[in-house]
Amino acid sequence: MDLKLPYSWIKEHLVTHATPAEFAKYLSLSGPSIERVSRVKNDSLLHIEVTTNRVDMASVVGIAREASAILPRFGIKAGPIPLLVKKNKNTSSKKIVVKDKKGLSVRTTGVVLEQITNWATPIWMKDRLEACGIRSLNAPVDITNYVMLEIGHPLHVFDFDLIKNHQIIIDESRKGEKVVGLDGQTYRLTSGDVIFRDVTGKIIDLPGIMGTQNSVVRPHQTTKFLLFSDDVTPQKIRKTSMELGLRTMAAQYNEKGVDPQLGLVAIKRATDLFITICKPKAVGQIVDNYPHPVTPKTIAVTPEFISQKLGIAVTALEIQKIMEQLGFIVKKDRGGVLQITAPSYRSGDIQIPEDIIEEVARIYGYHQIDGTLMEGVLPVNPNLVFDFEWAVKNSLVNLGGIEVYTSSLVAKGDMINTKGVKLSNPMGSDTEYLRDNLSTSIQKVLVNNSKKQGKFFVFEMANTYLPVKNNLPEEKNMLCLGFADYSFSDATEIIKAFLTKTGIKSTTQPTITGLNFLIGKNTIGEINLIGDCAIANFAVTALHTNAKLVTYQPTNPNSPQIEDLKFEIAPRIYLGEVMTEMEKIINVAKVELLDRFDHFVTFRIYYQSPDKTLTDKEVARIRQKLTDVLSTQFAFKYQA
Amino acid sequence: MDTNDIQNLKNRAIADILNCENETELEAVRVKLLGTKGEITQVVRSIGKLPIEEKKAVGRAINETLQIIRNELANKKIFFTDPKTTDTWFDPTLPGVKPQTGHLHLISQAIHEISTIFEKIGFNRERYREVEYDYYAFGALNFPDNHPARDDWETFFVDTKPDPQKGAVLLTPHTSSGQIREMETKKPPIRMINIAKTYRRQSDISHSAMFHQFEGLVIDRGINIRHLKGTLDYFAKSYFGPEAKSRIRPYHFMFTEPSFEVDFSCSICNGVGCGLCKEGWVEVGGAGMVHPNVLKAGGIDSTKYSGFAFGWGVERVIMMRPGIGIPDLRILYSTDLDYLKQF
Numbered sequence: 011m012d013l014k015l016p017y018s019w020i021k022e023h024l025v026t027h028a029t030p031a032e033f034a035k036y037l038s039l040s041g042p043s044i045e046r047v048s049r050v051k052n053d054s055l056l057h058i059e060v061t062t063n064r065v066d067m068a069s070v071v072g073i074a075r076e077a078s079a080i081l082p083r084f085g086i087k088a089g090p091i092p093l094l095v096k097k098n099k100n101t102s103s104k105k106i107v108v109k110d111k112k113g114l115s116v117r118t119t120g121v122v123l124e125q126i127t128n129w130a131t132p133i134w135m136k137d138r139l140e141a142c143g144i145r146s147l148n149a150p151v152d153i154t155n156y157v158m159l160e161i162g163h164p165l166h167v168f169d170f171d172l173i174k175n176h177q178i179i180i181d182e183s184r185k186g187e188k189v190v191g192l193d194g195q196t197y198r199l200t201s202g203d204v205i206f207r208d209v210t211g212k213i214i215d216l217p218g219i220m221g222t223q224n225s226v227v228r229p230h231q232t233t234k235f236l237l238f239s240d241d242v243t244p245q246k247i248r249k250t251s252m253e254l255g256l257r258t259m260a261a262q263y264n265e266k267g268v269d270p271q272l273g274l275v276a277i278k279r280a281t282d283l284f285i286t287i288c289k290p291k292a293v294g295q296i297v298d299n300y301p302h303p304v305t306p307k308t309i310a311v312t313p314e315f316i317s318q319k320l321g322i323a324v325t326a327l328e329i330q331k332i333m334e335q336l337g338f339i340v341k342k343d344r345g346g347v348l349q350i351t352a353p354s355y356r357s358g359d360i361q362i363p364e365d366i367i368e369e370v371a372r373i374y375g376y377h378q379i380d381g382t383l384m385e386g387v388l389p390v391n392p393n394l395v396f397d398f399e400w401a402v403k404n405s406l407v408n409l410g411g412i413e414v415y416t417s418s419l420v421a422k423g424d425m426i427n428t429k430g431v432k433l434s435n436p437m438g439s440d441t442e443y444l445r446d447n448l449s450t451s452i453q454k455v456l457v458n459n460s461k462k463q464g465k466f467f468v469f470e471m472a473n474t475y476l477p478v479k480n481n482l483p484e485e486k487n488m489l490c491l492g493f494a495d496y497s498f499s500d501a502t503e504i505i506k507a508f509l510t511k512t513g514i515k516s517t518t519q520p521t522i523t524g525l526n527f528l529i530g531k532n533t534i535g536e537i538n539l540i541g542d543c544a545i546a547n548f549a550v551t552a553l554h555t556n557a558k559l560v561t562y563q564p565t566n567p568n569s570p571q572i573e574d575l576k577f578e579i580a581p582r583i584y585l586g587e588v589m590t591e592m593e594k595i596i597n598v599a600k601v602e603l604l605d606r607f608d609h610f611v612t613f614r615i616y617y618q619s620p621d622k623t624l625t626d627k628e629v630a631r632i633r634q635k636l637t638d639v640l641s642t643q644f645a646f647k648y649q650a
Numbered sequence: 651m652d653t654n655d656i657q658n659l660k661n662r663a664i665a666d667i668l669n670c671e672n673e674t675e676l677e678a679v680r681v682k683l684l685g686t687k688g689e690i691t692q693v694v695r696s697i698g699k700l701p702i703e704e705k706k707a708v709g710r711a712i713n714e715t716l717q718i719i720r721n722e723l724a725n726k727k728i729f730f731t732d733p734k735t736t737d738t739w740f741d742p743t744l745p746g747v748k749p750q751t752g753h754l755h756l757i758s759q760a761i762h763e764i765s766t767i768f769e770k771i772g773f774n775r776e777r778y779r780e781v782e783y784d785y786y787a788f789g790a791l792n793f794p795d796n797h798p799a800r801d802d803w804e805t806f807f808v809d810t811k812p813d814p815q816k817g818a819v820l821l822t823p824h825t826s827s828g829q830i831r832e833m834e835t836k837k838p839p840i841r842m843i844n845i846a847k848t849y850r851r852q853s854d855i856s857h858s859a860m861f862h863q864f865e866g867l868v869i870d871r872g873i874n875i876r877h878l879k880g881t882l883d884y885f886a887k888s889y890f891g892p893e894a895k896s897r898i899r900p901y902h903f904m905f906t907e908p909s910f911e912v913d914f915s916c917s918i919c920n921g922v923g924c925g926l927c928k929e930g931w932v933e934v935g936g937a938g939m940v941h942p943n944v945l946k947a948g949g950i951d952s953t954k955y956s957g958f959a960f961g962w963g964v965e966r967v968i969m970m971r972p973g974i975g976i977p978d979l980r981i982l983y984s985t986d987l988d989y990l991k992q993f
Contacts (some may be wrong), residue, residue, distance in 0.1 A: 039897075043899060367907070
């Protein structure tokens with residue numbers, strides 16, 4: 011929660027000589043984060059970030075309290091100035107009746123003030139509210155906002171006469187009920203929103219969030235004012251506020267669970283300000299309903315436990331001093347155990363001994379704790395897949411590949427299976443599904459770059475998400491490559507080079523659209539011609555399990571005999587397969603495709619034996635074998 | 651010595667210079683003419699001895715000769731050193747065939763760098779699920795049932811039936827969901843660095859709906875705040891350089907107690923304070939001591955073991971690198987080759 015508070019206001023509740031800059035610096039190290047100090051008129055404005063668990067700090071008094079514990083640790087004297095409230099005489103018999111049969115509000119407190127003579131907000135209050143980002147309206151409303159920021163408990167002021175029979179019934183909404191807020195907007199409620207009704211059932215307030223138009227004070231018309239405080243369950247406040255998009259300051263406080271004790275303090279403080287500023291003719295009795303007061307927790311901790319978790323020795327005395335400065339009550343029992351009781355405004359966030367550690371450590375100062383690395387036994391069995399992935403990516407980069415990261419969230423049209431993994435709350439229809447393939451994303455990368463780039467290839471390694479019945483989807487790590495301006499054959503050569511470099515020995519099998527890569531009978535990947543582009547996909551796990559360390563092969567000391575052979579070929583022949591067959595013949599070390607024209611091909615043959623240099627006679631025999639195989643298996647005609 | 655002699659000397663000198671075939675010969679000619687004992691030097695020296703009426707004319711002639719010889723020497727020198735004038739001339743500036751250079755993505759580079767840094771101090775890299783049950787992302791991490799992080803406008807949910815025990819299926823908004831997975835499969839000592847894709851319903855200059863986080867988790871006997879501070883400082887120095895510092899400040903997370911905000915000293919201004927940091931510090935992420943409820947959920951005895959965890963965006967540390975100058979986090983995910991080829 012972000013709030014802005016003038017430093018002058020804080021200093022009304024704190025004696026200190028700290029400059030605003032020092033104040034900001036030291037509080038940020040040990041307490042609330044003060045993001046920035048800006049200047050307004052003759053004042054410094056502190057921009058404060060309060061974490062959700064510490065709504066008790068989200069006020070002038072709360073910040074002053076923190077500061078009085080923190081600043082002395084940095085050698086700056088600081089002490090709180092207690093807020094004094096007057097005991098006012100009851101001069102009005104008017105009072106509000108609150109019915110809360112469902113127990114929807116922990117506490118409700120109200121007081122009636124009659125016949126005010128001043129509606130104008132004093133300049134000093136107006137300036138402060140505006141510095142804090144709150145628009146000044148009129149004195150009665152401004153006082154409630156002022157007290158909210160000062161004490162940290164939201165208040166509301168009603169026109170008492172607009173509440174029929176002076177009776178508030180706390181209830182939950184029915185689905186579809188409508189209400190007009192202070193802002194003039196109509197809000198449609200869902201069921202279960204906490205609301206105030208009058209005796210007729212009419213909704214007269216969205217408690218803890220916003221007042222409604224039918225009960226709000228009317229400048230210069232209202233004669234009786236009801237200052238009111240309530241403590242509706244934080245979860246209910248959050249639900250209603252988020253559903254209606256009503257993120258009022260009151261809602262931001264109340265959804266974090268403000269201390270009900272503060273409700274009464276806030277009412278008393280507001281009454282004092284009302285009397286001083288608005289000068290009412292009569293003040294009623296405070297009506298306070300608090301059937302089940304919150305009891306703060308007492309937590310037992312030992313100084314040893316705290317020292318252990320901090321890594322430094324802290325004495326019982328030091329702990330006691332720190333905790334007492336923060337408003338905790340500390341009792342030491344005979345066994346040296348400290349019994350620490352939280353103040354009411356901390357009863358929400360202080361639950362376990364670790365919470366005490368945090369208080370001691372931050373006030374002691376995290377900056378005073380020296381860092382050190384761990385000792386001890388190291389964990390074993392590293393997951394080796396990451397080294398493999400790194401090697402794969404690097405070998406593709408070495409071949410000229412450019413790695414891309416595209417979004418896992420795609421449109422329905424990008425899916426192979428539209429029964430795939432779908433989001434229930436996507437940000438838009440173009441990011442509605444978790445992709446079940448990388449190809450579509452890679453194709454888009456190719457298309458988007460094709461106009462200004464020449465020949466290139468990109469790759470991505472990422473999960474695809476495949477639905478599994480009654481379980482989480484399978485997250486299948488895939489490698490996808492896309493080739494732009496590459497011939498299909500050249501793209502395939504890149505893949506083959508990559509596989510060899512990765513230690514994978516695979517065979518290929520032609521399909522209608524391209525090639526499958528196989529190890530034994532298992533397909534580990536494929537390359538397909540899609541439009542003008544070749545796109546390849548591999549399952550990373552399959553690559554990893556089949557990657558073998560390279561075994562040394564003795565190099566051949568004998569020079570090869572090289573010759574070119576020309577053949578007339580039959581149509582629709584897979585030349586790659588033919589060449590694989592040719593290389594199976596003993597002492598045919600290598601076959602290259604030299605030329606292909608019409609229905610003629612020329613191969614360059616490397617005859618080579620590991621044992622000796624082949625004689626012309628021996629080569630002739632191999633050539634014979636070769637032409638026989640080509641003619642019988644593939645109907646090739648040798649062109650001597 | 652009269653002006654005629656000087657004219658002859660000049661002609662001979664020019665011929666000598668023009669006849670030179672290489673720089674060494676040229677240097678020899680220069681010494682012969684202009685060296686301390688050179689022919690022209692000697693003529694210059696002798697001027698003083700001449701009668702006054704000759705001095706003027708001879709002086710003018712020798713000055714002119716000197717200038718011409720110097721020019722010729724310089725011209726000949728250029729002839730020998732400028733490649734444009736040689737016989738073996740070729741154009742070394744002619745463009746060739748550009749090689750295809752590969753490029754590893756910045757995110758991959760950073761992930762590798764981060765994991766290497768942590769592996770050096772005994773961490774094991776892991777990558778846990780992106781699509782996860784509520785239990786791992788929130789429930790077991792001590793989030794109460796109605797915590798706002800579970801709201802529809804914060805976290806992505808998968809359109810499927812919730813598991814009766816483990817709750818709704820969602821896209822992990824943080825790598826912290828890997829904590830429980832790690833504890834379920836391993837026993838202390840645990841030193842894990844979990845790097846994975848994470849998702850949140852947000853998109854602006856410093857957020858992308860899909861991003862990468864890294865999460866450190868250490869669980870062992872006697873782990874305390876000092877160890878966390880030491881680890882953070884070690885990372886700051888390893889990644890940003892030996893001058894870098896880290897600090898922790900109070901913060902609040904459900905799954906750690908105490909919780910911290912982690913700041914690194916600004917690597918742009920070296921911690922002095924600049925427009926991009928807060929008085930020399932930059933907020934990077936969160937950390938804390940593992941909450942006893944989380945240890946319990948992971949089946950680890952919190953009376954014997956304690957631990958710490960930290961985590962933040964991979965993109966964040968990339969953007970913080972001095973000099974990288976990427977103004978918008980979403981640019982990292984651009985697939986424009988003109989960008990990808992820069993790194």
